[in-house]
Amino acid sequence: MSKTWKAISSRVKRKKKKKKEKTTNSGPKVKCLSCFDIIQSMYRHDFKWCSCKGIAVDGGGDYLKMSYQPGAKYEVLDDES
Numbered sequence: 001m002s003k004t005w006k007a008i009s010s011r012v013k014r015k016k017k018k019k020k021e022k023t024t025n026s027g028p029k030v031k032c033l034s035c036f037d038i039i040q041s042m043y044r045h046d047f048k049w050c051s052c053k054g055i056a057v058d059g060g061g062d063y064l065k066m067s068y069q070p071g072a073k074y075e076v077l078d079d080e081s
Helices: 002-011
Strands: 029-032 055-058 065-068 074-077
Touching: 029 055
Parallel strands: none
Antiparallel strands: 029 074, 055 065
16 A cells, blocks of 8 residues: 555645745834934834844834834834935
């Protein structure tokens, strides 16, 4: 029975898995008012810190998740800025 299974399984074409493509769905830009870096998450799970590690953004355009140190100052910029 194992010989039959091997013969059948070798003839079956396996489907190739498609790689998940990272879609660019950029989120809002956030400016750190301590180091003046402007950071932006470009896609989901694209976690970015500013250079002084005061603020971080994640989520791209799907959601906005911000992390920041106590007392950190930041500004969420409009698309036109």
